[in-house]
Amino acid sequence: MRGNCLARNPLAAVPGTRGAAPGLTGLRAPSSGAAGPRGRRGDATGLPSNAPTAPTPGAVTLGGPALAAFALALCSAIAPSAPAFAHAVYVFAYANGDEICTESYFTRKNRVVDGRIAMQDASGTEIGSASTGADGNRCFPAPPGEGDLKFVVLAGEGHRGEFTLPAADRPGAPSAAEGGAGPGRADPAATGSGPSPDGAAADGAGASGEAASPGAPAGVSEETLRAVVREELKAQISPVVRALAEARDGGTPGLREIVGGLGWVAGVCGLVLWLKRRPGAPGRKD
């Protein structure tokens, strides 16, 4: 999910170097009026220290910071993968036959020895745990059921890593892919992730236009339908996203802004003059 943040960056880079002070543009100060998630995070100082690590809105009972806590919880929910620190711990999981195997590591060469690896279902209930052993590798029998699986590794001293195995990547993925539409599937981008490239699936679906008939997608897999919808949505929404990004970036003022600005100046001047000319106005010399 942090990938989304990264994907946003190329747009954030758009304002570019406008000659005058190129050395400073990369290190912009935070924009003052920003009401984005960053601003909200700023509000969240003074929260109970456990709030960020326990993104359960139900746990928050405070009135004032509740909104901020909720925003934080939302942030955590949107960006579940652990960020990288110099001594970060990672866990990676993959389907291997009827098993799901995990690898826990600080670096590829430096494995988590005798840590604890836990498997959670989509609701967050722990459904298995084990020691990471001597090499950091542990396999679990694939659990029954559907939805994403979360793996949490604890390596002591606050070293905690997480990895979400999307439902579509569970053992027996094709059937699991249908289950992927169930509750707990929050990310539409994940549903198309089969062994074949996403784009190819989407292209194929786009060619058969009748696939998009609502209600009864007879003969069309939900997978295909989702790919079509995703492509359409992306196409429809991308100009809006770009416009928003450009608006956020500020850029150079257009004619409208300039004329509007002049209008404001004239209006304020007029108001000041009128106030000054009123009988009895302070400073008026009759």
Add this chain to the structure above:
Amino acid sequence: MRKTLLQPAAVFAAIALAFCAAAPAYAHFGMVIPSKPTVTDAADSQVDFDIKFWHPFENNGMTLAKPVSFKVYSDGKATDALADLKEKKTGDLVTWSYSWKAARPGVAAFVLEPQPYWEPAEDKFIIHYTKAYVDAFGDDEGWNEPLGIKTEIVPRAKPGGVYAGNTFVGKVLLDGKAVPNGEVEVEWYPGPDRKGDAPSESMVTQVTLTDENGNFAFTPPAPGWWGFAALNDADYKLKSDGQDKDVELGAVLWVYFHEFRPSEAAQ
């Protein structure tokens, strides 16, 4: 009367001259641009590549003929992915796309070898061996190993972890040997449908040199994709219209520089 006619003519001439003087001599860059430089989430593990032969800062370019090879280096081996490249149109020019899914933790390198491009304006052929890295699931080791291609920039700063304002250091190799005092062109790629705004032409393509050990350093001022093209003349010629012509060998590396964000309250 004559005077009033002359004046607009002079103005026109001046404008025309100014435009001529500003006639672009943009630098060519092979481009391999991943949709994200780092994969952290298995549900968002697909990376789409934009592959072209381009003037990045100005965001226009040339048609890229079907490449000689496109290889993915990961887990210590190279995989030929040429057959998976998809031809597409950018404007009326041919460019290519490629989709890849990060299946394992690790650093993957993506390397394009194009066909020689005949550039009449420079009276030579251009071959840009173009490289980009993507690291996945927290494993970002191995980026400082040469891949053994004809010419390449070997990073000496982790390519998957630099901010705008950080100094990037790379070592230029040609046939596996360091290239001392070699020229490295640098350009920013503003992103799809964007172009840069430079105060003068010399600010479009910036240039730095390698030291006697083949290392160069550059500090991008802004976030985004920055391309480094280390240029050398090949020790062979190629024929154009029956005549031997020089061949420019470019080792191109694309690196994403992240925006440095303000701090936030520690948890």
